[in-house]
Amino acid sequence: MSTDPTVVRDLALATPAGWRCPVVRWHRPTPHVRERHHVWPKGDGGPQQGPQAGICGACHNDTHALLELARDHGWLLVAGMHAGYAERVVELALLGIHAITTQTLPALPAWAEGTAA
């Protein structure tokens, strides 16, 4: 587990009425807070102004849990490690891993565009 204090929760914002988490759109109850996830996490060298996905806190936690799991395995995310995680959580984690290991700015997934505040 990482204890890096720079791996922190990004700004949480109240969600507008009717907002749905783009990662898991069927959350019930509907999340009332969305958070900014830096696809290239700042704690892993990502830029402050890098691509950000606006996602709910639960999916944000999952994304970082998966990133930490990958970090603990030399940034490898192999079959089985992501069992139980939502498909888009895995997608965000893979984009983050690619950015970290290649030091290149990731693209924001099309489904996440416009969700960052």
Ligand SMILES: [Zn+2]
């Ligand atoms: Zn994040």
Ligand SMILES: [Zn+2]
């Ligand atoms: Zn979510």
